[in-house]
């Protein structure tokens with residue numbers, strides 16, 4: 001009789017902890033999903049972690065309601081073609097980074113070394129990088145010129161440091 005009572009009480013305790021555990025898990029995953037969704041609307045409801053996630057290190061707001069990068073501009077995904085200019089054995093091109101990359105499609109010649117000068121950038125466009133070409137440059141202190149060897153025909157990608165804004169070099 002008393003053994004049965006004890007068993008019931010243990011069962012009840014187990015259930016209570018299971019329910020508490022389930023609630024904690026649900027709250028955790030809800031918070032996590034709201035943070036991952038990076039909507040500004042959710043920042044106030046999901047506590048300190050979400051607030052921290054919504055800001056980048058330099059204090060700029062990184063997230064916007066449409067899920068994009070607020071400081072990257074909206075026109076940055078439209079193709080803006082640019083061509084290299086001949087500078088005596090090397091082809092040169094300037095890329096403005098004040099609102100995405102302009103141009104973001106650079107047409108270049110194969111077999112001729114190239115120098116790409118990226119302008120000064122900040123926020124989202126504070127860095128430029130390319131896994132294809134093996135460079136990563138900080139643009140915050142001023143323009144940077146990247147010297148590239150003569151390339152084979154093909155398309156080579158580059159992006160901002162967050163990999164949110166993209167450009168390409170089309171070598172023909």
Ligand SMILES: [Cu+2]
Nearest residue numbers: 124160162164
């Ligand atoms: Cu970016």
